[in-house]
Amino acid sequence: MSDRSKRITLKEAAEIVKDGTILTFSGFTIWRRPMALVYELIRQKRKDLHLIEVNSGPHSEFLIGAGCVKIWESCWIGHELYGKYGANLARKVKEKEIIYEDYSHAEMGFRFLAAASGMPFIACQTSLGTDIHNPEYDMMGRAGLRNGSNPKIPKKKYEWTEDMFFGEGRQTLVPAAKADVAVLAVQQVGEEGTVRIGGQYFTDPEVCRAADITIVVAEEIVPEEKLRHQAQLNNIPGFQVDYIVECPYGAHPTGMFGYYDVDGDYLRNFYATTRTQEGFDAFAKEWIHGLDHDAYLTKLGIPRLLTLQASRALNFSTRIKRGAK
Amino acid sequence: MSDRSKRITLKEAAEIVKDGTILTFSGFTIWRRPMALVYELIRQKRKDLHLIEVNSGPHSEFLIGAGCVKIWESCWIGHELYGKYGANLARKVKEKEIIYEDYSHAEMGFRFLAAASGMPFIACQTSLGTDIHNPEYDMMGRAGLRNGSNPKIPKKKYEWTEDMFFGEGRQTLVPAAKADVAVLAVQQVGEEGTVRIGGQYFTDPEVCRAADITIVVAEEIVPEEKLRHQAQLNNIPGFQVDYIVECPYGAHPTGMFGYYDVDGDYLRNFYATTRTQEGFDAFAKEWIHGLDHDAYLTKLGIPRLLTLQASRALNFSTRIKRGAK
């Protein structure tokens, strides 16, 4: 893409994600999820999204609860110790209002590695003998979605072959995980798109390259040349990034290494109150609709944000109460 | 492996590489090659080595010239601008004294990625239609080496399949590149084996994991906890490293980011004088046999080493003469 300014607003970023988009995200469970953009997608009433994720979490629970999602393709959803499972997904699954497709965690990781590397599939040796490989449980196949009409949806869920090189036996071939749009929540992005992640980078580099369009929502947009003084600390080169958005606390209530911790109270409250659709709608009415990101932060309030703020020395907060003590 | 001290001498390191070992290396062309250990292998008269490399360079030209190598499996050999091609390999190839096996550069990279990731093969889409894929040119097959007697040598050079997921056509399956021993020349290693590479890390992380035993030859052995203060700057976790050797200027005449530049004069002289076996033998007599690493550095002399030394600010030398000017 050209080097005209890549900077856009949160609203504009959400508009890039059309109805029916195959969408993926940065982060890991309750860390570095692009929540501010997720809220904006809900405000804009996005429909029929196909989420494809290495693992899932609160961001997807919000999108699913709000009715934005047609297909959820991943391996896990929950809120770690702040909520045992994904109650919104569970409800929609029970009511058959969503298509769910399960792979294992390593399989999802390797699927994104394949897509990021221009490989249509990759071989792995995990989860043999489990119901993840049960051919009856190819849910997208059951829904008639593997007919080739969407070139990013593989025609099969799995293929198996014997290792012909070393005689190592049965190999599972998993298809590349291809996405239309990846949305990344990170610490810093340069004006030309160079991404510097703090802490574990999870599967962000793979997720970025697996998508046709990458939007980076950063805590800070920083001068490009500052990042280029230490190229080894950067994780994604600028030419892989199409749009950038500056949005402090843009991953709240999930955590951001070096910036802020997970807001466990917020997640606990979300999990406790959104088991029903009515509960979800009330939560969304209070925390999403009619607000923008500034209003959301204002509603959270300065003391709460300061409590979550990470120590610059330790990269996590020393102020939050995490346990019974 | 246990956490008894991993520190050994150069001589002990070379003794770990037995006759017939499948051996691989750190670095890229004329950068970060474990030359001091290569010299020691030549002194110890190692035989029948099988070199498997992403790309090759001076280190292998030395081993091949000295008659240590039975099989050379890679994609490239030369000295960049200091020597057009690998004259020792060329001589042994012409005289049919070595088995050579060609893959493409990306194929070799992906082969090491597969081995490093526990995958017996990986799919790629490069070099279709070239003589690299000519079935007549499976040289290890022609030599009867693909009979399964060595479990690290694949039974086929290639396999092809059609993409069954997205209809993307012909895919080449390349076998994992498995090695017995990897020898890495790097800037810093901690006492427990944590590796910190300066500059591009080339294929070192993959090469390390592709081998059963990894020996790291470092410019400096440093306190482990210093490296662990910034985990993101480290490239290889300590538990993947079996032995460590401290050896300043251990990659000379190849270059080491942040420590010293390539010794172009040395390589030019090597290339010019080792086209014949007599030439090689004379060179080895002068620069390898009867010397140890300290004597080698002493013979090079302090002014030469200081000229090669990298600026701490720039990571390369500002003193060397690189061109006609």
Added chain:
Amino acid sequence: MSEKDFAKAGDFTLADLMTVAAAREVNDHEVVFAGTGMPMVAIMLAQKTHAPNLKLIFEAGTFDGRPDVLPTSVGDPRCEDGASRASGLVEAFSIAQRGYVDLGFLGGAEVDEYGNVNTTVIGDYLNPDLRLTGSGGNPDINSFAKRTVFIMVHEPRRFTKNVSYITSPGWRVKKWPSGEFISRKELYGGAYRGGPSAVISTAGVFRFNEDTGRMYLDTYHPGKTPEEIKGMCQFDLDISRVSGETPLPTYDQLRIIHEVLDPEEIFLPKVKKA
């Protein structure tokens, strides 16, 4: 009382007992893959007692970390303190698939007598009573590691004849497309490294018969009897090889758990003294 003495009843919780039992499964120098919660406390307890040289791998991408402060999740910044390397999930699973991992600690909602574990769904997968979290890395760690230890709540419905869905493979698993049960070793071929080595439940510690892959009771927790535990399983539990009572925590171990590792009581509440 000395630090090395076993704690008296009332001085420790069931969770303490299970944590100590889990820590005992770790050998020094091993590479251990751990998830969030009690397993993480157990491994860090082992690291601070008999296994100072173990190497911790966290699924999100941290290798050989030595956290000062207990992480609440494998994605937590606290994981990276003192780590040899911090990267990502693809590297973690690539390393695991390459065979570096000795031991994995996992959880489960249901287990059968062959160690097949379900964390995906209660009821029929196609018409579920309750959708759970899904697999996460459970089957992957269990496939790649040489040994796997499961930590579970013990209820009869959870120790079941047939799990609703095999999320994580035990010693007899399904061969697709037919779904017939065959031995794990046969199915995994060259990728075979081992399998479930223990289940630590709220009732006892269970292991698996080397030949048949069937679960047997090794030790029973204080206050339980083997017969009672057999009655808490829907399958016919082998209680012929019981070795005794599960060893109690020492005061030293309890001090490390509650004063060093989890003083905030995130995963392990302290005993409430009247």
Added chain:
Amino acid sequence: MSEKDFAKAGDFTLADLMTVAAAREVNDHEVVFAGTGMPMVAIMLAQKTHAPNLKLIFEAGTFDGRPDVLPTSVGDPRCEDGASRASGLVEAFSIAQRGYVDLGFLGGAEVDEYGNVNTTVIGDYLNPDLRLTGSGGNPDINSFAKRTVFIMVHEPRRFTKNVSYITSPGWRVKKWPSGEFISRKELYGGAYRGGPSAVISTAGVFRFNEDTGRMYLDTYHPGKTPEEIKGMCQFDLDISRVSGETPLPTYDQLRIIHEVLDPEEIFLPKVKKA
């Protein structure tokens, strides 16, 4: 004379002319994969003139570098100055295979009329006259990029009817196992992105017919005629589409090459004035 004036004969070398011709192949904003030597100078010349936003990828693992000092190799520490990211070869080729690369610059020892290039061997591969370096990344960059430009010495034996060994794929390539020639587009299928778009030799600039994939002469270097160049090829070179003489370097371009990019005369010697 002005900076924008074309240089007069005697003020530039043939290498200068070729470097400028190569730079002209680059469009602004493109992602360009470059090897060592003249291609690197050409790309950096483009970056400093008409294509300030091009992104350089070096095979060893550097992305979007802006070196102050000319690297002598893609493994050189000088590559990383001002880079967006520095990593390794697997990432570089993964990015290329994923389709991010617009243009690759490569060299060759022999080329045929379909743009098949040999860098591996002179003579029979099984009984070689001379073993060369081997492929390096030549076939890979050529397979993955949308366009490839080759820079070569022009001798009749190098512009040959049949190369000794196809190292890098042209517009008609071998289908194995039979070895029959078929079109590149047909063989590559979903992986097809393009192919050789120009050859810049010491005699002229060559391009390829869109339908047949056969080479034709586009421009001839000063002092050469199309007929003369046709005589320097062992195949029947199409000279019906010649567009004129290869444009000469400007004084501005020569200044950048010799004063900014390669003042040390590593790859491009200056004109020796009497």
